[in-house]
Amino acid sequence: MRLGAVARKEWIQLRRDVRSMILAFVLPMFLLLFFGYAIRWDIRDIPLAVLDQDGSPQSRELVEAFEASGYFSVKERPGAAREVADLLARGTVRAALIIPPGFAVDLAAAAGSGGEAGGAAGTDRSAPVQLLLDGSDANTATISLGYADAIVARYSSRVLLQGREVVLPVRAEPRVWYNPTLESANMIVPALVAVIMSIIAAMLTALTISREWERGTMEQLASTPVHRLEVVLGKLIPYLGIGAVDVSIAVAAGILVFGVPFRGSVLLLGALTLLFLIGALGVGMFISATLKSQVLATQAAIVATYLPALLLSGFLFDIASMPVVLRGITYIVPARYYVAVTRGIFLKGVGADVLWVQGLFMALFAAVGLGLATRMFRKEIG
Amino acid sequence: MRADPARVHELTRRFGDFTAVDRVTFAVRHGEIFGFLGPNGAGKTTTIKMLTGLLRPTQGEGWVDGLDIGRQPDLIRRRIGYMSQRFSLYPDLRVDENIALFAGLYGIAGARFDDRRSWVLAMAGLLGRERSLTGELPLGFKQRLALGCAVLHEPPILFLDEPTSGVDPVARRAFWDLIDSLASAGTTVLVTTHYMEEAEYCHRLALMNRGRLIALDTPAALKTRLEHPIFEVRTDRPPVAVEALRGAAGVVDAALFGRAVHVVVEDETTARSRIPEVLAARACAFHGMRRVPPALEDVFVWLVRREGGAVEG
Numbered sequence: 001m002r003l004g005a006v007a008r009k010e011w012i013q014l015r016r017d018v019r020s021m022i023l024a025f026v027l028p029m030f031l032l033l034f035f036g037y038a039i040r041w042d043i044r045d046i047p048l049a050v051l052d053q054d055g056s057p058q059s060r061e062l063v064e065a066f067e068a069s070g071y072f073s074v075k076e077r078p079g080a081a082r083e084v085a086d087l088l089a090r091g092t093v094r095a096a097l098i099i100p101p102g103f104a105v106d107l108a109a110a111a112g113s114g115g116e117a118g119g120a121a122g123t124d125r126s127a128p129v130q131l132l133l134d135g136s137d138a139n140t141a142t143i144s145l146g147y148a149d150a151i152v153a154r155y156s157s158r159v160l161l162q163g164r165e166v167v168l169p170v171r172a173e174p175r176v177w178y179n180p181t182l183e184s185a186n187m188i189v190p191a192l193v194a195v196i197m198s199i200i201a202a203m204l205t206a207l208t209i210s211r212e213w214e215r216g217t218m219e220q221l222a223s224t225p226v227h228r229l230e231v232v233l234g235k236l237i238p239y240l241g242i243g244a245v246d247v248s249i250a251v252a253a254g255i256l257v258f259g260v261p262f263r264g265s266v267l268l269l270g271a272l273t274l275l276f277l278i279g280a281l282g283v284g285m286f287i288s289a290t291l292k293s294q295v296l297a298t299q300a301a302i303v304a305t306y307l308p309a310l311l312l313s314g315f316l317f318d319i320a321s322m323p324v325v326l327r328g329i330t331y332i333v334p335a336r337y338y339v340a341v342t343r344g345i346f347l348k349g350v351g352a353d354v355l356w357v358q359g360l361f362m363a364l365f366a367a368v369g370l371g372l373a374t375r376m377f378r379k380e381i382g
Numbered sequence: 383m384r385a386d387p388a389r390v391h392e393l394t395r396r397f398g399d400f401t402a403v404d405r406v407t408f409a410v411r412h413g414e415i416f417g418f419l420g421p422n423g424a425g426k427t428t429t430i431k432m433l434t435g436l437l438r439p440t441q442g443e444g445w446v447d448g449l450d451i452g453r454q455p456d457l458i459r460r461r462i463g464y465m466s467q468r469f470s471l472y473p474d475l476r477v478d479e480n481i482a483l484f485a486g487l488y489g490i491a492g493a494r495f496d497d498r499r500s501w502v503l504a505m506a507g508l509l510g511r512e513r514s515l516t517g518e519l520p521l522g523f524k525q526r527l528a529l530g531c532a533v534l535h536e537p538p539i540l541f542l543d544e545p546t547s548g549v550d551p552v553a554r555r556a557f558w559d560l561i562d563s564l565a566s567a568g569t570t571v572l573v574t575t576h577y578m579e580e581a582e583y584c585h586r587l588a589l590m591n592r593g594r595l596i597a598l599d600t601p602a603a604l605k606t607r608l609e610h611p612i613f614e615v616r617t618d619r620p621p622v623a624v625e626a627l628r629g630a631a632g633v634v635d636a637a638l639f640g641r642a643v644h645v646v647v648e649d650e651t652t653a654r655s656r657i658p659e660v661l662a663a664r665a666c667a668f669h670g671m672r673r674v675p676p677a678l679e680d681v682f683v684w685l686v687r688r689e690g691g692a693v694e695g
Binding site for chain 1: 434435436456459460462464465466468469470471472473474475479482483484485486487488489491528531532
């Protein structure tokens, strides 16, 4: 009954507080759409400069192969090597393909020698082309290089085989599971739900106890028979409801707006979401009860959740390839577990048999978070 | 035999090096209005906070309704009502929402809730304004509503920490009528104030200064403690006059009292001739003097000085 009274009053206050309502419903949707559209790892139409110093049918064929792939798009055709450097420096193009004079001749020679079995007596020369990449964006450069390699290799084998049928000794048959088209939205959106809710949950509850201290209402509350656990849990209930609504909307948006597949169990996602939210809300309450100032608590909540959730949750960077120390820190970032949960349920359709580990860690986190919040929430008034 | 509503023994609270309450001992009787009078920083609020379980004592012991304040604060909270110095209802809740909240916290439901709710609304003069936002009410109404919420569960003991600070004298008078009627109905009231005229409404007064309890008695008895005659002296420069008179022969003490100066003297006859002389020596205009009955403030100032302390605040 006392718990209900606290929960009811907290809900009424929340409903009347425009700032909290924006934080609760507008900000998460904004962040989801913003990040969902802004972060893209798929790379297409990389602007390419082509300097064809050979001008042969073969060199034109190679350039066509680049364009036909869809990964590159020829933006510039400079006349000299000097201009290529300039184009890269200005960022007009991300890559440059330079085909030296004599390419067609070298190609014919290489094809000829490669055609003879063993190729022992041949000229042992391949036809070099130069690919310049803008390494200031290492990620795009690496991916561009991969695409370029593949295009050149295919072109080479076509020249080499000259239409003949050959069975290669080894052939890899790749199939990408869970995200067959390698859509980055499929990877980003489910994890984004986890990152956004970490931040929103902590920011929402960061205000709740510090506001009572600032307004002096804590003193009146503390003089009643209400137990501090009842205050913490009573305050938790409305925020848990808001969090659940947020996650539902975000999941729906992920499926309907971003076209992310949902393969797992809604019920399991719901249960694990509640566990996660209790922990994330508990963090905010702990900060709020400790700092007793709305401004300080909000700032601390952002610092404590935003960067860890973004960088250490596995959202942007793979946890397995982090240095040991950082990997250790990720264990106390609740978003880490929830990222695994959302990706697992959305994309892999895994069940409780796999995700119980994450569930256990999140339950532990929820218990510790609420425990600390209750502990810090002393009824003693200075 | 029923336990005293409140009783403390050598109660002490320190904040670091600062001793806010220093070895205070007293017992409160059933149904009385027990006042704590003293300037800011005298330790009144800290004493009340220890009794209500909001602060733990550093040393000493205390009981509220027979319950130990150090060990049973949760049980005490069911037996008391408390109204803090700052207005501390929720300003963003409506009047009836605040009442419902405190009813919930005190476990009041059903017919009793309806009954108490009507009582509070009538007492605070808020019938028909149940749906007003509490923060938008005039201060006098807010304070009566806060009092209503504090006694919603009809506690036998009520603690009020400067309940009337900031309201006009008329609203203050109305508030004290409420306190009076609660006390007549059997509630024991412990109240802090720094208004001298409010102190007169208390049945007994604990005078506090710098954490010490310097006197405890009825207002009337406290006034008889000052055996010396008192004169009210009117002058153009009261602060200078006070300074001049304090060292003068035959003067026990001098203090500002509103726009005038109150002078405690050894002997009435000599004082009548000495005081104008002292003022003249310091070039203060003498606008007249008359003997006045001691006010609580005179007693308070005199007791503090006799203890060798200064009045703070």
